[in-house]
Amino acid sequence: MDAPVPELAARAARCAERLRASDDLLLASHIDADGLTSAGIASTALERAGVAHDVVFEKQLDRDAVERYADAEYDTVFFTDFGSGQLDVITEYDAFTPVVADHHQPADAETACHLNPLLEGLDGGSELSGAGASYCVARALEGEEADNRDLAALAVVGAVGDMQVVEGELIGANAEIVAEGVAAGVLDASKDLAVFGTQTRPLPKLLAYASDVPIPGITGDRNGALRFLDGLDADLRADGEWKTWADLDVDGRRTVVSALVQRAIRTGVDAAEVEALVGTTYTLTGEEPGSELRDASEFSTLLNATARYDRAAVGLAVCRGERGAPLDAARDLLREHRRTLATGVGVVRDVGVEREANVQWFHAGDRLPETVVGIVAGMAMGEDGVDAGVPIIAFAEKDDGDADADDEPGVKVSMRGTPRLVERGLDLSAVASEAAAAVGGDGGGHEVAAGATVPAGRESDFVAAADAAVGDQLSS
Ligand SMILES: [Mn+2]
Structure with a gap:
């Protein structure tokens, strides 16, 4: 099997070897979209390799947490999406062997099983996320029977969630992982309208809420968006209801994008910004069309909602492929989150902003x-x-x-x-x-x-x- 990121292959192999030899393993990960997908990748790969493990999440990895792990007498602790920056503290404890898959700035300390793009001259901010680092270890963990390339989809969700998209697409090691996911048949990467909500939002809401490239008369203006869409010669409704972007065929999408671009240019939107209307979208082809899990960006937003309200177990279950109750719970949290945000701006108005x-x-x-x-x-x-x-x-x-x-x-x-x-x-x-x-x-x-x-x-x-x-x- 080829390593997805050759520069990190030797480190990934050392990490995998130690994990396989562990009798009593704790997986510790960061609570955010990248940390949850990191844990989902690591936990799935460990299970496939027959390595039993517990999982724990932290908002931040501090001395208290490391001490708790040491007291709990695990022989190995696998840190994902954090650990590099805390290696000075971690290596003070010899109760367990640390294994680290991270992409943040390492502390001035080193350990034998440590995978981090920054140690090999790769950019940890834009070329590989925590989920990508975990994916490298997962690929090194696979045996004869397991092919872990399907986990590339989660690695992409983590990278997108960690805001690693550069000028509309994933680059560097992240792009290698995308290619593996495409080859494995779990991912599709194609140029499309780069707007949040393509799987779940009806078209007028999709366009009115899209604020990355503000278009006069459409952005923040539901009626304007309605008028714009009504004026297009395309099949944008089904049974009287507005379609979502995912419902549109290629012709429908082309019609909307070219009309949007024309409107943007006509209303004086900057050429560079007009270009940003189109970017690479990452589709998880194994997920239900119209589900937020089908789009990497919507998936990561759903995970962030579970993280924000301290429901990491819900996010992890979704990452591990569970549907039904955990997915319903995640959707409830996202709805709740959107309600909180909507009232939040009112709170700011109430308390007042000082200049x-x-x-x-x-x-x-x-x-x-x-x-x-x-x-x-x-x-x-x-x-x-x-x-x-x-x-x-x-x-x-x-x-x-x-x-x-x-x-x-x-x-x-x-x-x-x-x-x-x-x-x-x-x-x-x-x-x-x-x-x-x-x-x-x-x-x-x-x-x-x-x-x-x-x-x-x-x-x-x-x-x-x-x-x-x-x-x-x-x-x-
Ligand atoms: Mn991260």
């Missing part, structure tokens, strides 16, 4: 779950009283549902910028870590979106530090 020199901020207190406050902050930008040209900082009380009694009360911070601000020099990852460090907290993330945890009562100091840091970045 500083270089940033703006609001404090949601306990009125928004910490897991959605960042998304709500992003959605609020451009709304009444919220400047779309200035980074926004959102605070929410940390939910202490499962925290130890001796944990300090903390506040969750989420920061959002825009691609335009990033072009001008904004790096919220640096802002979050600097400003958090200044108030005794912890932060990090991406240029356009970052987060932190700070001690309660230090919010205004955090805002002041972030305001200064953003000022520096945007003036240089």
Whole structure:
């Protein structure tokens, strides 16, 4: 069998060998779409290889968690979608042998079974996700009887969920995995309208809600979208009901895309943005048409909904191929999530947004779950009283549902910028870590979106530090 990513083949083989030799294995993974798909891939491959294992999920892998695993006396712990950055802590414990499949920046420590694209000169931000790293190990785990290439579909869901799509498509090692999935008959990758909801949303809603490329008179305008669609010479309804994008045939799709492009050009949308209307969409061909599981992007959104509400077991069950009750539960969580977001923008309006020199901020207190406050902050930008040209900082009380009694009360911070601000020099990852460090907290993330945890009562100091840091970045 060929390795999907040759650079990582030797590391994958070492990981697989150790996993096969384990008598008492714990699989520990991150709670998000990439972490859930990582665990789904790893768990399925382990089961096929006849390796019994328990599974546990963490929002973040801290010393407490590692200590718990050590106390539980597993002989091996398989970390997926995290572990590299915590290797310095992990290697302090010799109760278990660590196996790591991750794509985040490694700590200054090494261990024998460690697969990470960054160790072989590949980009962990855009070329391979945690799910892709787990997939490499899964391929190395397969024996004579098992072919794990079908798991490539989940690896693509993880990469898409981790926002690794670059200019409309997956690249590098991710593209190799796509090719394996296509060859295995579980994936289809083709150029199509690059809009969220192609499997599940009726056409008018699909177009009105698509905000990545705003088209005047259609985006955010359900009646405008209806008029636009009604004016097209194509079969867009069945039995009086609007079809979904997935229901359309090739001709129908072509008609809508070319009319959309014409409308965009006519209304002055930037040429580069018009091009972004079309991208590669990844279809899981084994899933029911019209199910969100059929589209990689919709699948990852469904998984994120289970992760946000701490229902990782539901997301894992769906990744492991269970349908029925877990899938229904995941769909309920997604509906609930959308309701929360819809009311969230109202909460922002209620509490009010304060403007500083270089940033703006609001404090949601306990009125928004910490897991959605960042998304709500992003959605609020451009709304009444919220400047779309200035980074926004959102605070929410940390939910202490499962925290130890001796944990300090903390506040969750989420920061959002825009691609335009990033072009001008904004790096919220640096802002979050600097400003958090200044108030005794912890932060990090991406240029356009970052987060932190700070001690309660230090919010205004955090805002002041972030305001200064953003000022520096945007003036240089
Ligand atoms: Mn990841």
